[in-house]
Amino acid sequence: xxxxxxxxxxxxxxxxxxxxxxxxxxxxxxxxxxxxxxxxxxxxxxxxxxxxxxxxxxxxxxxxxxxxxxxxxxxxxxxxxxxxxxxxxxxxxxxxxxxxxxxxxxxxxxxxxxxxxxxxxxxxxxxxxxxxxxxxxxxxxxxxxxxxxxxxxxxxxxxxxxxxxxxxxxxxxxxxxxxxxxxxxxxxxxxxxxxxxxxxxxxxxxxxxxxxxxxxxxxxxxxxxxxxxxxxxxxxxxxxxxxxxxxxxxxxxxxxxxxxxxxxxxxxxxxxxxxxxxxxxxxxxxxxxxxxx
Amino acid sequence: xxxxxxxxxxxxxxxxxxxxxxxxxxxxxxxxxxxxxxxxxxxxxxxxxxxxxxxxxxxxxxxxxxxxxxxxxxxxxxxxxxxxxxxxxxxxxxxxxxxxxxxxxxxxxxxxxxxxxxxxxxxxxxxxxxxxxxxxxxxxxxxxxxxxxxxxxxxxxxxxxxxxxxxxxxxxxxxxxxxxxxxxxxxxxxxxxxxxxxxxxxxxxxxxxxxxxxxxxxxxxxxxxxxxxxxxxxxxxxxxxxxxxxxxxxxxxxxxxxxxxxxxxxxxxxxxxxxxxxxxxxxxxxxxxxxxxxxxxxxxxxxxxxxxxxxxxxxxxxxxxxxxxxxxxxxxxxxxxxxxxxxxxxxxxxxxxxxxxxxxxxxxxxxxxxxxxxxxxxxxxxxxxxxxxxxxxxxxxxxxxxxxxxxxx
Numbered sequence: 001x002x003x004x005x006x007x008x009x010x011x012x013x014x015x016x017x018x019x020x021x022x023x024x025x026x027x028x029x030x031x032x033x034x035x036x037x038x039x040x041x042x043x044x045x046x047x048x049x050x051x052x053x054x055x056x057x058x059x060x061x062x063x064x065x066x067x068x069x070x071x072x073x074x075x076x077x078x079x080x081x082x083x084x085x086x087x088x089x090x091x092x093x094x095x096x097x098x099x100x101x102x103x104x105x106x107x108x109x110x111x112x113x114x115x116x117x118x119x120x121x122x123x124x125x126x127x128x129x130x131x132x133x134x135x136x137x138x139x140x141x142x143x144x145x146x147x148x149x150x151x152x153x154x155x156x157x158x159x160x161x162x163x164x165x166x167x168x169x170x171x172x173x174x175x176x177x178x179x180x181x182x183x184x185x186x187x188x189x190x191x192x193x194x195x196x197x198x199x200x201x202x203x204x205x206x207x208x209x210x211x212x213x214x215x216x217x218x219x220x221x222x223x224x225x226x227x228x229x230x231x232x233x234x235x236x237x238x239x240x241x242x243x244x245x246x247x248x249x250x251x252x253x254x255x256x257x258x259x260x261x262x263x264x265x266x267x268x269x270x271x272x273x274x275x276x277x278x279x280x281x282x283x284x285x286x287x288x289x290x291x292x293x
Numbered sequence: 294x295x296x297x298x299x300x301x302x303x304x305x306x307x308x309x310x311x312x313x314x315x316x317x318x319x320x321x322x323x324x325x326x327x328x329x330x331x332x333x334x335x336x337x338x339x340x341x342x343x344x345x346x347x348x349x350x351x352x353x354x355x356x357x358x359x360x361x362x363x364x365x366x367x368x369x370x371x372x373x374x375x376x377x378x379x380x381x382x383x384x385x386x387x388x389x390x391x392x393x394x395x396x397x398x399x400x401x402x403x404x405x406x407x408x409x410x411x412x413x414x415x416x417x418x419x420x421x422x423x424x425x426x427x428x429x430x431x432x433x434x435x436x437x438x439x440x441x442x443x444x445x446x447x448x449x450x451x452x453x454x455x456x457x458x459x460x461x462x463x464x465x466x467x468x469x470x471x472x473x474x475x476x477x478x479x480x481x482x483x484x485x486x487x488x489x490x491x492x493x494x495x496x497x498x499x500x501x502x503x504x505x506x507x508x509x510x511x512x513x514x515x516x517x518x519x520x521x522x523x524x525x526x527x528x529x530x531x532x533x534x535x536x537x538x539x540x541x542x543x544x545x546x547x548x549x550x551x552x553x554x555x556x557x558x559x560x561x562x563x564x565x566x567x568x569x570x571x572x573x574x575x576x577x578x579x580x581x582x583x584x585x586x587x588x589x590x591x592x593x594x595x596x597x598x599x600x601x602x603x604x605x606x607x608x609x610x611x612x613x614x615x616x617x618x619x620x621x622x623x624x625x626x627x628x629x630x631x632x633x634x635x636x637x638x639x640x641x642x643x644x645x646x647x648x649x650x651x652x653x654x655x656x657x658x659x660x661x662x663x664x665x666x667x668x669x670x671x672x673x674x675x676x677x678x679x680x681x682x683x684x685x686x687x688x689x690x691x692x693x694x695x696x697x698x699x700x701x702x
Contacts, residue, residue: 013367013377033377037363048387078476090490097497107498136606177387178606187353190363191384234634275633 004067006170010039016065025054025061026197026205034192035062044150044171046186049194052238055174056133058194062172063129072131073117075138081145085155087114108159118149125153125169135185136175143182150188197239199226205239206246213246221246224263224291225270233276245270263288335361338375341400345383348396356383372401418558419597420581460542463681467546471516472612472640472688479510486511517612517640519543519550519684522598524617525582526556526589532647533585534575535677536616541566541574543684551607555594556584561604591617592627599634612687613639616674618646625660636667641687643670644694650675656698668694 009019016039017032027035035058038045047055063070073084093107115123121130132146149155153165173189175181197205202222207213213221225242237245248266257265264284271277280287331339342357363378376397385393398404481489486509493508521543523536540552544566554560560582568574579585599605613635621628636642644664648654650673656665665671671694673679 029373030377030380033367033374034381037366037378037381040366041359041362043359046384078478080478088491088494090494093494094490094497107494178602183351183353186384187351187356189384190359190381192381193387193390234630275630 004065006039006066009065010036012036019065020058020061023061023064024208025057026201026208027058027061028197028201031058031192031194034190038172038190039170041190042168044173044189046173046175046181046189046191047194048175048177048191050196050236050238051176052236052240053194053196054239055194056131059129059131059133059172059174062170063131066129066170068127068129068170070131071117071120071128072133074133075135075142077137077139079138079142083116084118084142084145085116085149086119086157087116088112088159089114113157113160119155119163121169121171122153122155122163122165125165125167128169130169130171132171132173134176135173136178136181140182143185147182147185147188150185196226196229196236199223202226202239202242206243209243210246210250213250217246217250220263220288220291221249224287227287227291228270228280231280233271233273233279235271235273235276237270241270241272259292260285260288337401338364341379341397342383344396344400345385345393348392350383350385350389350393352383375401418583419601420558420560420583459678459681460538463539463685464542464546466685467519467543468516468548470685470688471519471547473514473516474610474640475512476515478513480513482509482511484509516548517610518607519547520608520611520613520639521550521552522595522613522615522617523552523554524556524589524591524615525554525585525587527586528589528618528620529616529647530586532616532674537566537575537578538571539677539680541571542681545569551604551611553598553604554578554582554584555591555598556582556587557590557594558584559594559597560584589617589620589622591619591621592625592629592631595631595635596627599631605638608635608638610638610640612641612643614643614645614684616645616680618648619644619660619664620658621660625663628660629663632664633667636669641669642667643672643683643687644668645672645674645680645683647673647675649673665695665698670694671698 010016013029013033013036016036017027017029020027020032020035034045037043047058049055059072060070088108089112093112096105096107096112099105117130121128135143135146138146150171153169154162156162173185196202199219199222202225203215203218206218206221207215210218221242225237225245229236245263245266248269249262252262252266253259267277267280267284271280338361339357342352342360345352359382360378363382364375367374367378369375369378379397380393383393479489481492489508489510492510496505496508497503521540523533523540525533529536540562544550544552544563551561551563552566554562562578562581565577565581566574568577599608619628632642649671656662656671661671670683670691672683
């Protein structure tokens with residue numbers, strides 16, 4: 001995909017939506033608006049939603065549309081500056097000191113600096129898109145560190161001074177909302193709460209993403225998944241699981257299972273929790289019947 | 294100086310700032326500061342931000358200016374654009390989205406009938422105390438009346454005379470007795486650690502290339518969180534006051550403790566228990582909890598606990614103690630599901646039931662039998678001394694509850 005400037009992509013929400021669709025991501029109007037606003041206002045985009053609604057996929061699609069590399073920072077409990085910002089390559093520094101002998105050596109030279117995701121994006125804001133994934137998993141301290149980065153787009157390295165981004169980098173944050181994010185973070189961002197798509201859109205997504213699934217199958221899967229999500233499950237199936245289910249059922253059907261049976265036998269790719277499985281099993285036949293009707 | 298150290302990045306710094314949003318934003322800010330430059334049509338947008346603030350939505354000034362910029366950027370071609378812009382920039386929390394929609398409807402469409410409906414009645418009410426604020430003082434003031442105050446003095450006098458329940462010792466020991474996990478952060482150490490290259494390098498540079506004795510660091514250990522869920526239903530009536538005293542000591546002693554009560558509702562009482570004075574704290578709790586000595590809906594309330602993300606996130610990796618007789622009214626399927634999920638999150642899940650104080654006790658009820666396999670401990674909760682000993686021993690491994698009770702029966 002050729003490199004495009006953000007301005008040419010984001011002329012209107014509809015243009016953003018069509019560009020995303022060309023990258024095989026079907027965004028609803030609201031998400032397209034949020035992406036458009038984030039690019040044009042130069043603010044980070046915060047996507048919240050249940051696991052499996054396509055938050056990370058959205059970030060990948062945006063990077064693809066803009067023709068930029070996606071730099072992903074996966075958050076976890078205990079992540080710190082050395083993993084997010086930069087680190088010095090101590091071994092090389094020590095070696096350099098030994099090799100230098102009588103000569104002077106600048107051990108804080110660029111070649112000893114290991115750039116981590118935030119610094120990488122800062123160095124080339126026009127070539128990269130930053131994805132801070134699952135920010136809700138990190139500690140509060142890290143959130144504060146990120147806040148500083150997101151408001152000024154600069155990093156201070158004590159030995160080197162402050163490094164600033166020359167252009168506003170495009171930053172996407174995702175959260176599963178396992179905990180509340182700091183208000184300060186929320187208000188610096190353009191916010192979008194992603195929900196599961198309605199059955200019709202999900203059918204379109206399945207047809208776009210799955211290998212060779214008939215339209216009727218896609219619609220049936222979307223309807224059944226919609227129904228299953230309404231029940232109190234420990235882990236409601238995400239969009240990726242629905243696509244997998246459509247794929248698996250199609251393969252089974254080609255292998256000789258009749259339709260309702262193929263859906264039932266492929267359920268393992270949709271629901272991956274033993275308790276949920278035993279909860280849904282008695283009603284599954286009926287759900288599939290209704291979806292196929 | 295800054296220019297110099299920035300050298301490797303000079304190509305980037307040298308580029309003129311052609312970022313359009315920047316320029317645009319600056320000009321808007323200038324206009325807004327003067328106020329009178331604001332177009333007449335922008336006034337409703339400003340007003341909507343104010344309205345939301347009045348109803349307790351956290352809306353910052355920069356969000357309102359972002360809202361106006363967004364509306365301008367989008368055209369606006371229709372009301373839908375304004376709606377989308379409001380959602381994206383004012384960022385209403387997902388759980389208050391319906392309320393937000395109602396305000397939007399009534400403000401921009403003058404549709405006053407669009408009011409927020411109350412919660413469905415069968416849903417478990419959750420109460421989260423914001424913190425010991427004015428109510429604390431109110432409770433104190435109430436106690437100033439003649440009879441009441443003498444009664445309170447009598448109680449506290451008795452408490453000072455004897456620390457019969459041994460809670461003061463429990464409070465002191467708790468901070469160090471909780472199970473620990475290794476943190477991601479490191480501390481400096483003189484033995485048993487890995488080489489701290491960063492500090493060693495600095496040392497090497499400062500002594501001009503000589504290698505002095507290496508400096509070490511190792512992973513810090515931090516105490517786990519302690520989560521106590523207290524059953525305040527009628528069947529536990531005899532024990533709740535003792536349990537609350539225990540909870541108060543736990544909050545005072547442990548670094549990170551959270552206490553909830555459940556009966557027919559779920560109430561978070563941690564903030565109330567942070568008040569140092571015990572009687573005052575307990576009086577505050579008494580006012581906070583609405584479902585004293587009522588029925589039990591243990592399953593639904595625990596599920597309600599799990600459905601609030603920041604509550605259930607607290608259970609992750611925590612030592613979780615449930616103080617309840619686990620006598621569930623009616624079907625226990627929900628209770629079983631809730632306990633299973635809690636056990637999957639918690640580091641150790643213990644159920645303390647006062648019924649186990651009876652030597653003839655057997656986990657024989659259907660609910661207990663169903664949850665026994667996922668419990669780490671099923672212990673006697675009839676005395677404070679037994680409970681404090683147990684909580685102080687949480688860091689030591691013990692056989693699973695099912696194994697112990699099988700041997701006994």
